[in-house]
Amino acid sequence: MADELELLRQANPVPVDGPHFGDGPLDHDAERHLDRLLHKRTAAAVPRRRTRVAWGLAATGVVAALVSALLFTGQTTAPAVAAPRPLIVQADSSPVPLKQLAERAELAAADDSPALRKGTHVQAWSLAMSDKKPPITLPIETIVRWNADDSHTEIVVATDPRHPGRPVLTDEDGEPRPVEDGHVLSRQTYPRSWSDAPPQSPPPTDVAGLRAYLQEVAYSKTALTTGELLDAVASLLGTWTLGARESATLAQLLADTEGLKPLGQVTDRLGRRGQAYALDRTGTREMLIMDPATGAVLGLETTFTKADPEYGVKAGDVMSYSAWMR
Template sequence: MADELELLRRANPVPVDGPHFGDGPLDHHAERHLDRLLRERPAPLRRRTRLAWGLAATAVVAALVSALLFTGQTTAPAVAAPRPLLVQADSTPVPLTTLAERAGAAVADGAPKLRKGTHVQAWSLAMSDSEPPITLPQERIVRWNADDSHTEIVMATDPRHPGRPVLTDEDGEPRPVEDGHVLSRQTYPPSWSDAPPQSPPPTNVARLRAYLQEAAYSKTPLNTGELLDAVASVLGTWTLGARESAALARLLADTEGIRPLGQVTDRLGRRGQAYVYDGSGTRRMLIMDPATGAVLGLETTFTKAEPEYGVRAGDVMSYSAWMR
């Protein structure tokens, strides 16, 4: 509990020793932190959940198995972690420099345009030190209005298994819900913040790198893993246009440690080129459109087993698939 309280204190956008009283206006830095707390839900990675969570998960799975046995159903909800994406064996890896050139050529007609808002399918692994991990699939749609307010809708759905029950852990208790069940629908007021990722991403590579660093709330240059995480954060606010995708492809081509693997078919059935970065205990795979350089998805897998959480090397930690 002490650790959790300390995390909350650090996240507090208006600390007691801050320049404003709790009921006063937020400064620029505080508003950015508050906006991040309201909009972003951290992936449930490596958290030590309460024993009650593990018992509830066991009860849910047991109830589902019983229902399947006694009702004669042959379809089961998505419980196990999705398998990692496989690279096509006979495909030829496309260097990022080549992809960046293709993306630059695709800018000629100026379409598509940059758009504020996002539509993403995501899978994340919820882990407990007492029960096997389960996968929580969600779909998130964010739409921005002319007055800079925005609405966020989060649904429990898994396109790999349309129509099947979906597991969710809303309110801290895992339970099955119907496919397409709306978990939350919230409207947020306008924000005056113009700091990344609220401000539009630039199309100049040097400025884009600085933009991603600021979006990651870092005062020091980002390593490759942090850079990819910052890209995912920006894609939680923006759907990149042709110019922004080309700039990002050029930036990634100049980033150390990212290597091409070949062609993959993502979880939405789209063909893309895979680029991987091996970090400490994890592998990030970026899937990009082979013609335009647009980011289609980002998959993070474990490269080392975590026996205390029931995680094996190769298990998918999280996956995001972005759509226009």
């Protein structure tokens, strides 16, 4: 119970000392934090009983999504689907230190193009697990567009760009079932946001300001660990598509951060080439993929480094993956 109480405190979408009014309505981000708390707890915090666990994607614009190539041939349940393979670092590639990448990003930002834009476009994959069924991968694509009156629309579609045209598995009704590629899971328009706290406010373009901004995104009064920093970055990218200047600032901040090990070149799940940087956490490894020329964050992949036989996962299985696009 103590562990679950701590989980509740950490996931509180509107903490008493937070920048929002305690008796005011929840904004869109807070609602999504609360939804993740209610429906997407991790296995570590859930009692070992037979219930489905959905691994949520990082704060931020967090989404559950796809499994393609699943055809139901008269079966009443979905066939077993193994967890996807992690991205592979190209064997003959040379790792690029983050400081060098940050220098490239600074040069690329000289003309301030492209510009910062509120809104996001992300393709995401996450692993859904149960203690009585094999794990399955669920993918979705989310597009958030802001309007001139500061309202915004969010569209969530079940689709997998790796297998266009094939049925996609979704758990929108609580149980996996196939839907047509491109099936709209939700389409919602939200009124003008009353919040001007991060990540609703534009991110700063100086390293110290961005560090403080991300700390506020994480609702933390203390300096963020590298893992917490990556989580906050994912939340930022759930609201904003960074411009060249903002990407360069973020690259410099990450270059000043300990624990991110350069691995080499990878090709992400959208076919883009990037430089990979790894952070090892307890039981998982996070791999950050960045554009080698501009320093823009392309993706974030989390894999298991330890097996959990009860949930059918092995070391190396992908827990979640997000690929951000312009």
